[in-house]
Amino acid sequence: MMLLMAMCGISVQASTVVAVGTGEAGGQRTGQSAVWHDPSGDAGLQAAITALQAGQFKPLASAGSTGLKKGSYWSFFELHNTRQQQLPLRLEYVDHQLIRLRAYVREAGAGGEFREVADQAMGEPFARRPVFHNRFVVPVTLDAGEITGFLVRFDSEEAGFVFPSMRIWSPDALSKSHTGETAVLAFLFGGIALISLFSLIVGVTTGDSSFFAYFVYGISKIIAWGTILGFTHQYVVQNHFHWSYMSAAGALSIFCGVVFDRLFLQTHKYTPRLDYLLLLMMVNAGVLLVSALLQLKQVALISITLALLFYPLMTFVALVRWRQGSSEAAVFAIGWTLLLTGLFYQALRDLGLVEHNLLNYYLPPLSSFVEMVTIMAAMGIKLRRVRLQGLESERQYRRHLEQSKVKLEGLVRARTEELEKAKQQAEMEARTDPLTGIRNRRSFLAEAELCLKRAYRKGEPVSLLMFDIDHFKSINDNHGHGIGDEALRQFSHTIQAKIRETDVFGRLGGEEFALLITETRPDALHTAERLRDNITGIRLPSGEEEVQFTSSIGVACAHQTQTLEQLMREADEALYAAKQGGRDRVVEYAQSNADAHATLSREEPQPA
Template sequence: MAISRWALLLVLLIFPFGAFALEPIEVDGRESGDKLTGQSEVWHDPDDSQPLASIVEAYRDGEFGPLLSAGSTGLKKGAFWSHFALRNVTDSPVTLSIEYVDHQLIELSVFQREPGAASGYRPLINLSMNKPFDHRRISHNRFVFPVSLEPRQTREFLVRFSSDGAGFVFPSMRIWNPDTLRSNHTLETGSIAFLFGGFFLMSIFALVGGIATGSRTFYAYSVYALAKIIGWATILGYTHQYLIREDFHWRYMSISGAVTILCGLIFARIFLQTRRYTAKLDYVLLLMMANAGVLLISGLFAIKVLALVTITIALLLYPVTTVVGIVRWRQGSGEAAVFALAWSLLMIGLVVQAFRDLGYVEHNFINYYWPPFSSFTEMLTIMAAIGIKVRRLRQQKLVAEKQYREHLEQSRSELQQLVWARTRELEAAKRLAEVEASTDPLTGIRNRRSFFADAGLYLKLAQRKHQPISLLMFDIDHFKSINDNYGHSVGDEALRSFTRTIFEKTRETDIFGRLGGEEFGLLIAEDAQNARHTAERLRDCIAAIELEAAGCNLQFTSSIGIASWQPGISMETLLKHADRALYEAKRRGRNQVVEYQPETAAVEL
């Protein structure tokens, strides 16, 4: 070990302070961003605690090595150091602008030296997102620093890339002629301003549409468009450059990103009506919203690692929304197909960005600006989808108006009008009488007579189609004590709440009715196993009902008996079997689901 150290010292004496491990990058002052400082000499400081002297020693000891990824370090703690050299190949002084390629970096420190200089590395510049924007020598939304080289001069550089704890680092930096960089930045800023103007106009148009129609879809779209402006302006660095020039913090990017994702998911749920038509996928969207909520919290409390993890998860989960759009399109919603196309454009860009940040995809101009431009295209396409939806609703309205006019034209004569009016009155009276005769007045569902009539027809139809049938009988536990302790008005409200809960959790084809008192029946086209699952689900829903009574929250449970139809069994027999199972459920302590079994009379689930 001692011999190797003496050998290293001898080499350093012969070749003062570090002969280049790699050839310097030759520059002539005409660079247009196509040359990069490279990723061949990179070193990781896991704790971001090593002083410059230790970094120089690590470089001398050959600890710097190539970055083994497509361009990003991936999500890592600490800081990364990069070494490179620039050589002016001209006989004139050269001034360059070195630009960091991404917007996620928190701090950039640069040190320079001339090869062979005894003084070693000296600080050139320190750029930080947490400092006022005016401390930057070059006004740019990304980190840029100037470099000057004398004729034929070569300079070495050590650059520290810090993410303030943990983050994604792209060690490469672009080399520019200052005038070319300014022109390019003006073009970039103008293009982004065009996008933001488009977002703003779409937000205004949607707001006007919401005021005119009262549709939640327009309001949600308007807020979503505004969130896009705030999110992208902050993420790309323009908020720091033009608005919050003092006291800017990286958590503003997480907060704005979380708000944008939340607004997008809320709009998607409203536009696609996922809660109504795709309940299972709606739970996935709710999970994505919860992840965005965690991102928002991590931004508010400046939890850097959690923010980076949740934003990456959010980007990787974005394809789910496209799947939901495709499912709704297959269900018959034409505008959902356009929505799926729009979201796919955004989704591809964001997923590519996620893989780029993780180091699986090379960083370039296309995948850097793909997300904001695809976001703009997404909003335009969604606006078209909203237009398709509005057009469909308008056509439905025109059809309804045409039918109404045709109806009025048929009633020209006074006699026909009188006959028609009288006929309608009689029909209305008949329907009202039929409804009153078949409806329970308290709960609004079928009464006992109507339940048995509809259930009998349902049973015959199931027999012809060889479909399974199961009967669920409900009894509200200790209902008498509710009336005794809280009064009949509370008892009536308990019956109505019970009825609403069952009605909302069942299908329109199911037969549901009140058999008397606190007993109810539900006939469903399910076999015994699925009927048990349904009964347990409904029992949980009933137990979750809360009523306000006497200054406190009142909750109650229900016992459920199940009987499955077998060939040769009548509706009356099926009811007796379910009633026996219900009795057994109450005997076992209530709040139970019990299935009738011929062998054992009743067996607890």
């Protein structure tokens, strides 16, 4: 083959020959020993052959990248099959930043003519690719002992970074490598998805908008890296894919990242001047998105470059916030610096200053994952700080109340009228249930004791009604504690609106209430039935339905020798009998005893 190519006037360099055999695992590369740049991007196969014959193909001067250049790049290399049988190979383009790849092969039996063996483009349906891979792969087969020459054209359209090199694989090794790469990225994307979901849950729980922004930021990262690395084209948008999708996904991720950073670092509040630069980053991300949608590649490249230049600003802002006392900002700076390290190394690779390999190829998404984990730790520190601040505020509030109480008592002793009123107000609040606005247990017991003694003194009848909202737990479980609280308030308001000012009404705890009235036994039972009927008319809106509930009432009528404690115990027993009897009913204490005695000769009924 080398003799044939020399006879045809093609200059052959020994360095262009790559010996291949079985078990090729991507360790060998091709294409960088003889590279030709066509600035116009219009040169065809014949022009490339002419340049090859004229010795214009030169070794690539950089570590692997052509840098940001216009036009097309051609590489020439030869593969020498050292085996004595046919050898199937896969030639894989080393990077994802390529719009189109064309490959030509020249065989001894082809009369010295190059023939096209591959023409792959990013915008073509993915199903047309001969090998199922997120990067361009050219399948070739070499005859036994054959030395085969190849010409490969790399196009980035307008301007772009090109890596004129192909990794050499055996079919099985490439398949295993691709499976491994996909598994690693699936792990990284899954980790980012879990972090994002956790952030969403915390955001819903705490109401902190920065957690919601972090959730959106994480999802945008998955979309961006999946699109940039070619997996979106491979698995999602298999038809009509365009390079602008990569720029648009990157713009979306940058925009969401800056939004999150502003919320997390609170730059608008604490660093307003630096916040203007972050707003400028958001505008630049918007320009990148628009240029991608309008397919303005030059503008998109400039916007991406500006975005990368602005990225170190975020670390500086975080360090400023750390100096201001935000401990989580220091951890944020570490995470953002790790991301910058990956992106900076990618920039060095794109500029051809460092060698291109799988490690630095996947370093940016890996550093992006590490950044997400690190910043999540920073958000945990922030959440803990906010919690501690809340506890400290609560402790200060309690200390303040204690101090106010001491001060209030001292001023009361000094007979200050103004503070006497404040004391009375405080005492009223201490006697009031905060949810329903009626007497709490302590206030009810004190007032009921006085009312009972006064009734005994005057010879007036006294009755105690004890209420319990039926199935209150199911209201909380099915409709939420907000509806449960509203049920307690409406219940209290309904009772309070139907009783006299001299009656003593209070909440004993939970869904249990008590009412002391100076009425005879028939009137007390009538009042209990009337109140029970009023309770059944309460309606609470809950979504598309209304919540209705009932109440069981136990009634105990006092005698001149009974204490309040005995009266409450009798009313409680009557209430228990009402609930055992089917709920939504009024049961008097004497009646409950009779019923309990009558059931001794029968089987115990199933509880309601």
